[in-house]
Amino acid sequence: MRAxxxxxxxxxSVLELRNAPIVEPSSGQVLIRxxxxxxxxxxxxxxxxVASSGSFPRIPGxxxxxIVESAPGGQFAPGEQVVTMMGGMGRSFDGGYAEYVTVPAAQVIAFTSALPWAQLGAVPEMLQTADGSLRVGxxxxxxxxxxIRGGTSSIGLALTVLAKMRGMTVYSTTRRPEAVARLRSIGADHVLIDDGSIAAQVRRLCPDGVDGAVELVGVDVMKDTLRAxxxxxxxxxxxxxxxxxxxxxxxxxxxxxxxxxxxxxSGEAADLAPETLQDFLDAVAAGRAVIPVGKTYRLDDIVTAHEDMEAGRVGGKGVVVIDDRAG
Structure with missing residues (x-):
C-alpha cells in the first residue's frame, strides 16, 4: 500500500510517501480500506x-x-462504512495516512451514508471533539x-454547527475580518474580531456574560475568555x-x-456514540447541518497539506481523499 x-x-518536508506493508488484522482488530x-x-x-507520546518512524494520522476490508473477530462485516480515531493511532501504532489501516475493533464505529468521502473524511475527530465539548465539557x-474562542478552526466551525442544531446563540471569534462571512454562513449569530481581548466585546452584546465558552486558542487568552x-x-x-x-x-x-x-x-472513539455520528450525517444529508470542509488534498499533497495547516490556509477541516469512488 501507499502510505x-x-x-x-x-x-x-520530512513526510515521505512510501510503499509499506499492510498489517494483517488479528481477531480483535479491523483492517480498513x-x-x-x-x-x-x-x-x-x-x-x-513536541508531542508527549509516540515514536518514529511512524505512519501518522x-x-x-x-470501508471494512477484514474483521477476523466478526465485529464488522466487509464492506461496512466505518470511522476510526485516537487510541494511539499515528503515535504508538501506524495511523490513517495510508491506503489501509489496522486498528482495534473497539475504536471503530459503523455508519451508513451516501455523502461524498471528502465530506465523510472530515467528520470523526471533529465531531467527537465538538460534541464532547458541548455535552461533557x-x-x-x-x-x-x-x-467559541477560535471559531474558524475546524473544531470551532463544527461547534457552531452543533450549537445551532441545539438552538443556541453563538458568539464566535476570529482574528481575520475576511473570515466573518464564513462564520455567519454556518450560523454564527455574532462574530467578534479577536485582538487578544474579547471579554468586553462579549459583555457589550451580552451584559451578564455568556452561559458557556469553549477555549480553542490556548491558555494565553483563556484568562480573558473566563471573564466573558x-x-x-x-x-x-x-x-x-x-x-x-x-x-x-x-x-x-x-x-x-x-x-x-x-x-x-479530550476524548476517544468510545466518546462518540454511533447514534450521534449517524444522526449528524443524516442531518447533513437532509440539509439541516453542514460539514465545514476547508481544503481537500490527495495523498501526494501531504507536505503541502501540513504547510497549509501550519500557515492557517485551510479555512476549515482539511481532508485527504485517497479514493472518492463509491464502495
Whole structure:
C-alpha cells in the first residue's frame, strides 16, 4: 500500500510517501480500506517532535474513514462504512495516512451514508471533539449562549454547527475580518474580531456574560475568555491553536472569576456514540447541518497539506481523499 511516513521529527518536508506493508488484522482488530482522512493540528505536534507520546518512524494520522476490508473477530462485516480515531493511532501504532489501516475493533464505529468521502473524511475527530465539548465539557442546554474562542478552526466551525442544531446563540471569534462571512454562513449569530481581548466585546452584546465558552486558542487568552462568562457559567478548555498549553505560576483566584467554572475535554472513539455520528450525517444529508470542509488534498499533497495547516490556509477541516469512488 501507499502510505505517508514520518521517519523522524521535523518540518513538513520530512513526510515521505512510501510503499509499506499492510498489517494483517488479528481477531480483535479491523483492517480498513481508507477512503479519506481528516488533518489535525495534533499531527503537526507529533511530526514536529513536541508531542508527549509516540515514536518514529511512524505512519501518522489520528483518524480515518473508509470501508471494512477484514474483521477476523466478526465485529464488522466487509464492506461496512466505518470511522476510526485516537487510541494511539499515528503515535504508538501506524495511523490513517495510508491506503489501509489496522486498528482495534473497539475504536471503530459503523455508519451508513451516501455523502461524498471528502465530506465523510472530515467528520470523526471533529465531531467527537465538538460534541464532547458541548455535552461533557459544558453540559450545554438548548437556548443557551455559547462563546467559541477560535471559531474558524475546524473544531470551532463544527461547534457552531452543533450549537445551532441545539438552538443556541453563538458568539464566535476570529482574528481575520475576511473570515466573518464564513462564520455567519454556518450560523454564527455574532462574530467578534479577536485582538487578544474579547471579554468586553462579549459583555457589550451580552451584559451578564455568556452561559458557556469553549477555549480553542490556548491558555494565553483563556484568562480573558473566563471573564466573558456569567457566574455559574462554564469555560471548557479543548484546544491550543496558539501552542500555549500550560499556565506558569497559576493562581486560581486571580485567573477564575467568582462562580465561573473551568473544565476541559479530550476524548476517544468510545466518546462518540454511533447514534450521534449517524444522526449528524443524516442531518447533513437532509440539509439541516453542514460539514465545514476547508481544503481537500490527495495523498501526494501531504507536505503541502501540513504547510497549509501550519500557515492557517485551510479555512476549515482539511481532508485527504485517497479514493472518492463509491464502495
Amino acid at each position: 505517508v511516513v514520518a521517519p523522524e521529527p521535523g518540518p513538513a 481508507v477512503k479519506a482522512f481528516g488533518l489535525n493540528r495534533s499531527e503537526i505536534h507529533f511530526r514536529s517532535g 489520528i483518524e480515518a474513514t473508509g 459544558l453540559r450545554a442546554e438548548t437556548g443557551q449562549s455559547l462563546l 462568562v456569567r457566574p455559574g457559567g462554564v469555560v471548557c478548555f479543548t484546544g491550543m491553536l496558539s501552542n500555549h498549553w500550560a499556565i506558569p505560576n497559576f493562581y486560581p483566584m486571580d485567573w477564575i472569576p467568582n462562580g465561573v467554572r473551568l473544565t476541559a475535554y
